[in-house]
Amino acid sequence: MHNIQIIPLFVIIPLFGAFFVSLIGRYVKKAVVKAISAVSCFLLLILSFYGLYMLRNSGSTVLVYKIGGWAPPFGISMVLDGLTNFMLITVNLIAFFVCVYSLSYMEKYTDKPKFFTLFFLMVAGMNGLIVSGDLFNLFVFLEIASIASYALVAFGTEAEELEASFKYAIMGSVASSFIFLGIAFLYGFTSTLNMADMALVLSTKQNIWVVPFVAVLFLMGFGLKAALVPFHAWLPDAHPSAPASISAMLSGVLIKTLGVYALMRVFFNIFGMTRAYSQILMFLGALSMIVAVILALSQWDLKRLLAYHSISQIGYVVLGIGLATPLGILGGLFHLFNHSIFKSLLFLNSGAIDYAAGTRDLKEMSGLKQKLPITASTNLIASMSIAGIPPFNGFFSKLIIIFACIQQGYIGYALAAVIGSILTLASFMKVQKFAFLGELKEKYKNIKEVPFAMRFSMVCLAIICVLGGILLLPAFTFFLKDAVNVLLAGTGYAHTVLEAALR
């Protein structure tokens, strides 16, 4: 008994929430808007766990929902497989905690219904991108999420925020154009847009230049959305300028869904991973890892420092996935999950400091541990996770990535990963020293710990950081293993999806 009608709900609930909140937001009390938002996010979280349960019990590796009953390759299909489940749980987990956090944090901004509208549009775009089994549909959802994020970066409408948003919007749109061009080429070559069917046609049809050319276009497009190093210029401006809860969303899940997930899906399941792609991805990953962490060391703005670390950690994820070995992909995906947890937590912490003390400059703050004990302790946990100190979750995923590099004989990349990790530790020592330790400044004598909703989100994420390692225990590995298997199957994805669609 499996209930595949729930798959479109991942898009319907947030889209409906966005529509409903913007429609009634002006006429009802703020509490109603907040309640609708929190309940929708909670429903999404429950649904994504139910999706996992449903797929485990259905006896097959993939479930396909055909919109309007049109079988692929004619209609649009929605696909639920191991990787989809993994990403859905990551996205909706972060979205729920960020939503709860925003209930209190957004008090200092004026128009809350509009904020939640954009927030839900972004979630709808991301969920839609993840479940979509159709390449053009993927592009449309990618644009929904992108446009919502351009608007959210500019949400404060201060000079810096508008500037960052403009830069982000222009670069993002050019990247989207490249993705669109790639899709056009693929359609012209294969005459289909369904991802499974496309993989099937590509594997049977001889081609010399189409796939490599499209791969380069996609690498540019999705690489810019993922902020890999030659394409990273927008991220250190855009992520710090957004409200803290949105920074958490952008750094935590948006760059991974729009960039890394789409890249993985296209490269592994449609083109089939070859040695050349693997080398390029690993090189870009290692470059991001080192360059971004060196740039991060000299930052004094807390959120900008965190933004540079996002680029660096995405480098780890891409390095692991680029290895294209079972161990490498496992490490990459596990690091993706872990990074979304601890980077969201770090951004929420920076938001809490901003909320209580009103500053983002590390030189301004000092001794905040006495006044903000919960923020300080959760920040310590997240810092140790991101730096890869055992037994926190970041340690395990980095260890797996380093092992996978050594296993394949890439000692240089393994060394780069270790150096990146040490420099990460150094820059988070700096955050701890300047923000939380030391003498409390006179002007911060009267600040209070942040409200309950914000503390709740931070504490929950910190608990997940501590317990994240248990995903590697045999009882829980299915969560990661299923996702890894989807990528390892490569273009075999086509047969599984098309067969599942017939049932």
Place this chain on the structure above:
Amino acid sequence: MTLYLLCLVLFCIGLYGVLRKRNLVKIIIGLGIIEYAMNLFFVLLGYRSHGRAPIVAQDQNILNMVDPLPQALVLTSIVIGLGVTALVISIAIRIYEKYGTFDITKINRLKG
């Protein structure tokens, strides 16, 4: 073939506008030109010489029709382009209110 080359030229003009121009409005126009070039390219992919619109009517036998799918997709893409352009223009207007200029070399409060 000429059409595809002209399409490429259009794309390059748009890219030049985005990369080289210093005025916000000109950058936005460049972005618009890129989008047009993309849409034109996609429609061209579905074109056949002397093809006709794929509209099914009674007692008509369509032999040579153009591919309707790119047209439908381009419509979606145009709508997306409209959304992006509207958003970017409204941001540009707000930037003008804050900075008093459209010149990107003077809009530089973000460092690093």
